[in-house]
Amino acid sequence: MQGVARNFFTLAIIYALCGMALGIHMAISEDHGQMPTHAHTMVAGWLMSAVFAFFYHLFPAAGQKTLALVHFWLTAISGIGLMIGLYILLAGNPGIEPLLGISSIGFYAGMLLFAFIALPVVWKKSLSEG
Numbered sequence: 755m756q757g758v759a760r761n762f763f764t765l766a767i768i769y770a771l772c773g774m775a776l777g778i779h780m781a782i783s784e785d786h787g788q789m790p791t792h793a794h795t796m797v798a799g800w801l802m803s804a805v806f807a808f809f810y811h812l813f814p815a816a817g818q819k820t821l822a823l824v825h826f827w828l829t830a831i832s833g834i835g836l837m838i839g840l841y842i843l844l845a846g847n848p849g850i851e852p853l854l855g856i857s858s859i860g861f862y863a864g865m866l867l868f869a870f871i872a873l874p875v876v877w878k879k880s881l882s883e884g
């Protein structure tokens with residue numbers, strides 16, 4: 755694994771370690787107030803980044819494009835803003851909402867960019883398929 759695929763996989767592991775630690779903290783403290791932060795870190799963080807990593811691993815040509823690097827940084831920066839912003843919000847600080855709004859839009863834009871990168875790749879007819 756290399757390039758953007760490896761970046762996404764490393765990000766996925768970081769999300770998993772942070773999200774699971776938060777899950778254990780929630781379970782021990784019996785305070786599930788950060789459940790949405792844990793849920794998004796695990797699913798929108800760990801699982802989605804892992805899917806992106808394996809996509810770019812399976813289709814290395816797509817990962818070599820500059821757009822793939824833009825996809826990585828947009829997803830990484832907005833995703834981290836989303837998770838940290840959500841944590842701060844649920845800790846009782848509604849003032850963080852603008853950061854959450856901007857991060858959400860950035861995260862959605864990252865997914866839109868991924869659709870633009872990935873759909874042509876998976877719909878392209880390979881020579882072996884005839």
Ligand code: HEM
Nearest residue numbers: 774775777778779780781786789792793794796797800801
């Ligand atoms: C160290 C392992 C984990 C611990 C200790 C843990 C702990 C928790 C706890 C305490 C809750 C709150 C349950 C509630 O209040 O109803 C929760 C919810 C959740 N967890 Fe985890 N979790 C772990 C791993 C994972 C993993 C690996 C995933 C996904 C890949 C995950 C996804 C979720 C989701 C999506 C929810 C929200 C469920 C809902 O909407 O009701 N968790 N977890």
Ligand code: HEM
Nearest residue numbers: 789790791793794797798799801802836857858859861862
């Ligand atoms: C643009 C980014 C996103 C925003 C603004 C967003 C917002 C929300 C909101 C407002 C809820 C309800 C929380 C509650 O009732 O306490 C929610 C729940 C949930 N979302 Fe998202 N979401 C986003 C992306 C995603 C993605 C990409 C995934 C999965 C890949 C996901 C998985 C979930 C799950 C599993 C729940 C139920 C667990 C919970 O209640 O926290 N979300 N989301």
